């Protein structure tokens with residue numbers, strides 16, 4: 001079954017809304033510049049480690065993993081308890097250790113090594129589909145890897161992106177996070193996906209917080225449906 005795209009309806013009903021929101025956020029937070037971060041396999045493992053914990057804890061767990069094992073092959077061959085002990089600072093180590101080993105094992109089985117660079121040449125949704133077939137990798141984790149490592153136009157929908165976009169009325173209220181990953185791709189221009197992602201997260205952290213959104217000083221307020229359900 002094909003899923004209807006949200007963007008044409010949105011554009012018909014609320015012309016220029018996406019441009020307005022992106023311009024307002026750019027004015028407030030600047031234009032984030034994309035730069036590749038880690039190798040994609042490292043980013044994938046780090047993103048799995050960051051599930052249900054802070055970035056700082058995930059970084060600590062990743063650094064300890066890198067300190068104890070010389071390469072991904074050594075991680076795969078290690079006893080699962082040893083891997084769990086290395087990543088304990090990232091929380092949920094008993095779940096994440098077998099998940100990381102399983103993901104790495106599967107990549108090696110399919111590709112003959114642990115490299116994921118081939119994903120950077122794929123069509124974005126196909127690359128995301130490739131990753132989400134791996135146990136423990138959802139659309140958010142896959143989108144993080146592909147957006148941050150390759151600049152592929154995918155939108156990781158975390159709690160901030162989900163909250164801000166639904167409040168404004170860019171994503172329908174009640175749309176589950178998994179579905180929001182596709183809806184967001186229909187809403188934001190491909191060439192501004194990274195900017196949109198980074199500035200929506202910043203907005204969620206600094207202004208549009210979960211409990212007390214600072215609508216009084218928010219430049220998006222004139223068109224935000226959280227403020228006015230009938231906003232244009």
Ligand code: SF4
Nearest residue numbers: 208215218221224226
């Ligand atoms: S007006 Fe309020 S609810 Fe809307 S985006 Fe701004 S802070 Fe969030």
